[in-house]
Amino acid sequence: MSYLKRFYLKNTVMDWHPKNVMLTALFLATKTTNNPISLEAYTSHIPKTAPSDVLDLEFLVAQSLSFDFAIWHAHRALWGIWLDVQSLPDAPMDELRAAYDIALKHVRAARLTDAELVYTPSQIALACLSLAAPTLASSWARWKFPNQPEPPVLAVLESIKTMIATHGVPPDVEAVREVDRRLKLCKNPEKVVGSSAYQKKQEEAERKADEKRRRKAAEVRKAMEDGDPFGSELVGGLDDDDDDD
Structure with missing residues (x-):
């Protein structure tokens, strides 16, 4: 996702x-x-x-993806909070476990939204815990920030909770089919194999590649005519360069 x-x-x-x-x-x-x-x-x-x-x-x-494959997601952050809330005074384990299970479902729903592109994993995880057990989430935040009457992390929770509640549901199958139908009509013809636009783009790419090969060959010939001692090596490597192109 x-x-x-x-x-x-x-x-x-x-x-x-x-x-x-x-x-x-x-x-x-x-x-x-x-x-x-x-x-x-x-x-x-x-x-x-x-x-x-x-x-x-x-x-x-x-x-x-900029070759950056690591994903720091809210599932791991929620697990960290779950371990942390067990240190709260007078926190019944059964209630904590039930809150965690419900919060985990909200984290899964959050993956269907754009929350992870806007908020940090810890903010999303706390928002999901707040959806499951608002008092527990508030108590944990105040316990973590004892010197702040209103911990700053609480300020963003409502917008995250609204996003999850509004968009954290799988789309209707018929809605997906409608999008698919529209995409077939709106698809870039240059990406459709066999279309005239695709063929034209392929021909243009081949023309540019041929021009580049000709230009390289001309440079090699000129180098050899000028007595360049490396001219023969350039000729030998010309085919390899062409493969890269």
């Missing part, structure tokens, strides 16, 4: 359909969370999916 959100901070769904990006994002997540699975095994569990469907976007997704 985090990878998808961060990807679309720099890209548009009209260029890259979420269904395709999701496959690559999930595959990257299995590796970065120490749950590796072979590409063949991964795609074998997903109907109508070939290994190329995942690999074709792998570099683009990684580049859009």
Whole structure:
């Protein structure tokens, strides 16, 4: 979920359909969370999916994430708060455990919102605890900040709680289908394999690559005509450079 959100901070769904990006994002997540699975095994569990469907976007997704794969999420922050609240005086363990279980459900709902792009994991975790047990969350915050009559962290809780309550639900299936239908109409034609715009872009890319090869070849010939002792080495490495292009 985090990878998808961060990807679309720099890209548009009209260029890259979420269904395709999701496959690559999930595959990257299995590796970065120490749950590796072979590409063949991964795609074998997903109907109508070939290994190329995942690999074709792998570099683009990684580049859009700035190659930063670590995710500090609210689940871990909530676990830390849960361990902390057990030190509160007169805190019944049964009530604490029940509050944690409910708060955990709110944390999962928060992943469906943009909260993690705006607030810190600890703020989201405390907001989820406040949804589950408002008095407990307030008591913990005041216990952590004894010299402040109104701990600053409490000021942002209401906006986070509203975001989770409003948007922390899975979308209706028919609404998703409607978005998919609209994306098919609005998709960038240059990204549609087989379209005239796609073919034109491919031809333009090939033309530029051919011009670059010709320019390099001309530079090599000129270097050799001028007696450059490294001219022969440039000729030998020309094909390798072309492969990189």
